[in-house]
Amino acid sequence: MSLTSSGRRVTTVVSAFLATLALLAGWLVVSAERAAALDPFTGYLMAHFTGESANGEQIYLAHSTDGLNWTDLNNGAPVLTSTVGTRGVRDPAIVRSPNGDRYWIIATDLRIASGTSWADAANRGSRSLVVWESTNLVDWSAPRLVGVANGISGAGDAWAPEAIFDPATNDYVVYWATNSPLNGVTKHRIWYSRTSDFRTFTSPQVYIDRGGNTATIDTQVVEVPNRTGGYRFYRASADGIIASNGDITIEASNSVLGSWTNLGNLRHLNISNAGFGNAVEGPMWMPFNNGSSWALWLDQYGTGRGYMPLRSADLGNVRNFQTVSGYSLGANRKRHGSILQLTAAESSRVQARWGRSTAAGQRLQSYNFQDRYVRHADFDVRIDPNVTPAQDAQWRIVPGLVGTGTVSFESVNYPGHYMRHRDYDMVLEQSDGSSAFRADASFTPVAGLASSSWTSYRSYNFPDRYLRHSGYVLRIDPISDATGRADATFRVVS
CATH class of the missing domain: 2.115.10.20 (Glycosyl hydrolase domain; family 43)
Structure with a gap:
């Protein structure tokens, strides 16, 4: 009976000690957070x-x-x-x-x-x-x-x-x-x-x-x-x-x-x-x-x-x-x-x-409509001539958000916003950091489907589909004919 009471006393002391440590740890965390906030x-x-x-x-x-x-x-x-x-x-x-x-x-x-x-x-x-x-x-x-x-x-x-x-x-x-x-x-x-x-x-x-x-x-x-x-x-x-x-x-x-x-x-x-x-x-x-x-x-x-x-x-x-x-x-x-x-x-x-200076980016020129360039308009992506403001058609072609071998297209005048496909339609959206966004916004550059001196861009997560325009609107599609190959071919220009 006395041994059991002693064991309970030890357990109580240990529990109290651990509780004190937990409270102290919590107090230190909160104090550190408030100290950081009060810099x-x-x-x-x-x-x-x-x-x-x-x-x-x-x-x-x-x-x-x-x-x-x-x-x-x-x-x-x-x-x-x-x-x-x-x-x-x-x-x-x-x-x-x-x-x-x-x-x-x-x-x-x-x-x-x-x-x-x-x-x-x-x-x-x-x-x-x-x-x-x-x-x-x-x-x-x-x-x-x-x-x-x-x-x-x-x-x-x-x-x-x-x-x-x-x-x-x-x-x-x-x-x-x-x-x-x-x-x-x-x-x-x-x-x-x-x-x-x-x-x-x-x-x-x-x-x-x-x-x-x-x-x-x-x-x-x-x-x-x-x-x-x-x-x-x-x-x-x-x-x-x-x-x-x-x-x-x-x-x-x-x-x-x-x-x-x-x-x-x-x-x-x-x-x-x-x-x-x-x-x-x-x-x-x-x-x-x-x-x-x-x-x-x-x-x-x-x-x-x-x-x-x-x-x-x-x-x-x-x-x-x-x-x-x-x-x-x-x-x-x-x-x-x-x-x-x-x-x-x-x-x-x-x-x-x-705060950094935003230098002019690069443009993506359409192969079969060479007076038109890839641009964003009201967060949709399309090809147009005579783009105003000019920065709507300027992109930073950066290492792909999913990694080696791919590229992503970041808007010059909306930094942090990238071309990505949504239900196969191309839109301009701010990155949310998710793996789905990174995949949707990454493309593998390959020799142009209509001309090897130009470039085509294969979707990272739908590798049977390519970036192309259709009715001047950009999307990703499987390519099976000459029209599609021309629509899916672009050139990077200044």
């Missing part, structure tokens, strides 16, 4: 769109070392493109997890360039957001749709999403504008849901409703350390009645979902959301890396000039905001987006991937 910030990354041009409603990135002077990444071309929903995105927000081990970009699913009217977009538009996910800030998942506004009665859209980590609940508050009827008034209000993974969301709840006919479309919240100015969180919102009488409203709170105190607006700086002359929208917070001041960037949509910055060392009083001169936004117009402070490691990764 000093040395740069800034801006995610934005540029406007209603053909490619303007996609994800663009810019980098800065001082927060005021910006360099367009990827030679000014989009970094991420939407292939879901409307196939266009606006108002991107970039989010980092507290441990710095995961990132998300969320954006409005909207493409005005497709011919959609603003009335249709607001009343009969997409009720989904577009989401990308990454573990390193440079390799991003395929875009996915999340129907955040599907649970809102009469919802006409889901615009201008933002997200902030809520330490009170250890998850993220995602908030956006939806135009819908409520209490007899149809207008844009700010709604929110909570999520821990940007896949599953709670039912939407009203976040901001100014009352009456006053709508709110754009809102962004920033957390400040040490409750500078008296509060932990500050938010800026674009309020207005059909853009005829509105303001950039500044509010403060000590909790993301708590009560908010109205601190005022920016009319003392002649800045408002009134009318379309000099009106601003899309408020975008940016803590300066010196830790002692904040920028509030405002999108001058009324004049089309893009963002302008204000600066404040104390957000607790709107009179502390001052206009800033001596800033540069780079070549691209910067429209409604968000800014992420970067560690040195994050800056290095971003600049290594997209």
Whole structure:
């Protein structure tokens, strides 16, 4: 009996010791992750769109070392493109997890360039957001749709999403504008849901409703350390009645979902959301890396000039905001987006991937239509003459994604996007890193089927099929006649 009791005591001590080791190991892992996340910030990354041009409603990135002077990444071309929903995105927000081990970009699913009217977009538009996910800030998942506004009665859209980590609940508050009827008034209000993974969301709840006919479309919240100015969180919102009488409203709170105190607006700086002359929208917070001041960037949509910055060392009083001169936004117009402070490691990764100069690539000339070249158009691949812009027909012919003996075709103006076959049709897609993608995007060059001085490209995973055009559209097919051999023959030219 005593021996059994002793054995139990030993077992208990050992179990307690092992439990302590497990807790210590877990604490060390979490501490290491948080330490990495708290590395000093040395740069800034801006995610934005540029406007209603053909490619303007996609994800663009810019980098800065001082927060005021910006360099367009990827030679000014989009970094991420939407292939879901409307196939266009606006108002991107970039989010980092507290441990710095995961990132998300969320954006409005909207493409005005497709011919959609603003009335249709607001009343009969997409009720989904577009989401990308990454573990390193440079390799991003395929875009996915999340129907955040599907649970809102009469919802006409889901615009201008933002997200902030809520330490009170250890998850993220995602908030956006939806135009819908409520209490007899149809207008844009700010709604929110909570999520821990940007896949599953709670039912939407009203976040901001100014009352009456006053709508709110754009809102962004920033957390400040040490409750500078008296509060932990500050938010800026674009309020207005059909853009005829509105303001950039500044509010403060000590909790993301708590009560908010109205601190005022920016009319003392002649800045408002009134009318379309000099009106601003899309408020975008940016803590300066010196830790002692904040920028509030405002999108001058009324004049089309893009963002302008204000600066404040104390957000607790709107009179502390001052206009800033001596800033540069780079070549691209910067429209409604968000800014992420970067560690040195994050800056290095971003600049290594997209900061390099993108030299002109090579073209693939058709053998039997020698005035036509392989190009991408709206993410389809075809042959066309007189390609505009020229970079749509320029490719980097790189070692095949599956390895030795094959090649892959990477787009010059959409780095990370490759020609790949899908149901035998050739499309341009961003690599998702999967073995299926690598195989679909790899080809074995062989002597040209129509002329041995040219080249044909055999599919890696369907070796009985070759890259060819049919009705000017590229696909992979078995080749059995002279027409097919000519269609499947190309030449690499500068």
